[in-house]
Amino acid sequence: MHTEVKMPDIGLDEVEVIEILVKLNEEVKIEQGLITVEGEKSSMEIPSPISGVVKKINVKIGDKVSTNTIIMIFTTDVVSFDNRKKENTDIPKKVSELNVDIKKNIVHATPSVRRLARDLNINLNNIIGSGRKNRILKDDIELYTKNTVNNLNELKIEKVKINVLQKTVGNNLYNNWINIPHVTQFDEVNITTLEDFRKKYNNEEHKKNINYTNVTILIFIIKAVSHALLKFPIFNSSLSLDKKTIIFKKYINIGVAVDVKNGLLVPVLKNVNKKSITSLSSELILLSNKAHNNKLNKLDMKDSCFTISNLGGIGGSWFTPIINSPEVAILGVSKAVIKPIWNGVEFAPSLILPLSLSYDHRVINGADAARFISFLNKLLSDIRLLMM
Numbered sequence: 001m002h003t004e005v006k007m008p009d010i011g012l013d014e015v016e017v018i019e020i021l022v023k024l025n026e027e028v029k030i031e032q033g034l035i036t037v038e039g040e041k042s043s044m045e046i047p048s049p050i051s052g053v054v055k056k057i058n059v060k061i062g063d064k065v066s067t068n069t070i071i072m073i074f075t076t077d078v079v080s081f082d083n084r085k086k087e088n089t090d091i092p093k094k095v096s097e098l099n100v101d102i103k104k105n106i107v108h109a110t111p112s113v114r115r116l117a118r119d120l121n122i123n124l125n126n127i128i129g130s131g132r133k134n135r136i137l138k139d140d141i142e143l144y145t146k147n148t149v150n151n152l153n154e155l156k157i158e159k160v161k162i163n164v165l166q167k168t169v170g171n172n173l174y175n176n177w178i179n180i181p182h183v184t185q186f187d188e189v190n191i192t193t194l195e196d197f198r199k200k201y202n203n204e205e206h207k208k209n210i211n212y213t214n215v216t217i218l219i220f221i222i223k224a225v226s227h228a229l230l231k232f233p234i235f236n237s238s239l240s241l242d243k244k245t246i247i248f249k250k251y252i253n254i255g256v257a258v259d260v261k262n263g264l265l266v267p268v269l270k271n272v273n274k275k276s277i278t279s280l281s282s283e284l285i286l287l288s289n290k291a292h293n294n295k296l297n298k299l300d301m302k303d304s305c306f307t308i309s310n311l312g313g314i315g316g317s318w319f320t321p322i323i324n325s326p327e328v329a330i331l332g333v334s335k336a337v338i339k340p341i342w343n344g345v346e347f348a349p350s351l352i353l354p355l356s357l358s359y360d361h362r363v364i365n366g367a368d369a370a371r372f373i374s375f376l377n378k379l380l381s382d383i384r385l386l387m388m
Helices: 078-087 111-119 138-154 164-179 192-208 217-231 277-292 366-381 383-387
Strands: 002-006 015-020 033-038 043-047 052-057 070-075 182-190 237-239 246-248 254-256 258-260 263-265 306-310 329-333 337-342 347-360
Touching: 015 111, 033 070, 111 138, 164 263, 182 366, 192 217, 192 347, 192 366, 192 383, 217 254, 217 277, 217 306, 217 329, 217 366, 217 383, 254 277, 258 277, 329 366, 347 366, 366 383
Parallel strands: 254 306, 306 329
Antiparallel strands: 002 070, 015 033, 033 043, 052 070, 182 347, 237 246, 258 263, 329 347, 337 347
8 A cells, every 4th residue: 555654744834855864665664764854943853654665755855845745655554554543543743743762863963064064975973963962063064074084194005015125034034933933031131230330431431532432232232142142052053954953053143133224134243252342342333334334245144143133222111023043042122211129228210121032942941041031131230240
């Protein structure tokens, strides 16, 4: 059965259709919203007086409608409709007389705001109103427009082809990560005494030579690692290709990761255990400059036994460095920070250095890793031990 759905008497002579809330062939329940109309001062959702299927929509957005204008035609279930009429023969003529629950998604906005939204092609359902009872204001429209533009700008992209260095480093890191069972041991070192010594030494050297280059904390770490490698030779080893033999190295070469443009290079300091702090400092400066100027050769990056990745100049607390195969361990160094440390009498400000030791669990067990980093902690906490 076809039933005409007419515009009820809402107390206004003529209103404008600003939204159509249903589609053709949509099944509509009684009191479901059909259209939204707008008068001089307010907007209103017109509910359906019956249940049925929408077969024709007689109005479009912008049309002017008045009481008894046919807005839609429904196909209805005769039995259910007749039953409904028997139960309630007085179909209300005014919207105010309908027992309609207000829906959560009804939009509250003035006609001018709705008109502005239509002009800007903005769906008001996407905006949270800041006015009373969540009413949408013009300011809300402007803010939404501004945010939408900003979001579009943020979504702009630029594609840059991966260079040869990035590709090589990336492939190596990926292969090392998936082929080596990594475990990382973390620790904190109190380097307050070491830092006091370093500053004092650098100040004295500057007085002798104005062109003197400061010795950094990293140099002391490198030297301390060389001592630890001698004490714990399992960290100065590698796994054979057939994974059946551990190869112990009788030399101490330490690679230092250097951050360069578009990549990472690892020059190698040779025979670290046989060189002084000042000699290692000069050599690292030379290798770092070569790395930044793209002048490193194969010999400069060959035969490393152990790698140190230093992020102290950038920041962060701890991280999990990826082992540089065929090595079996790598030390990550983060930024030192001042922390209050209990000295037995009081909390004293102390310079604390975070360390992250990643190791190959096929070769090194957790107990050895804990001993290695604890020994390293001991050396860096008391610089005098490096002379023993």
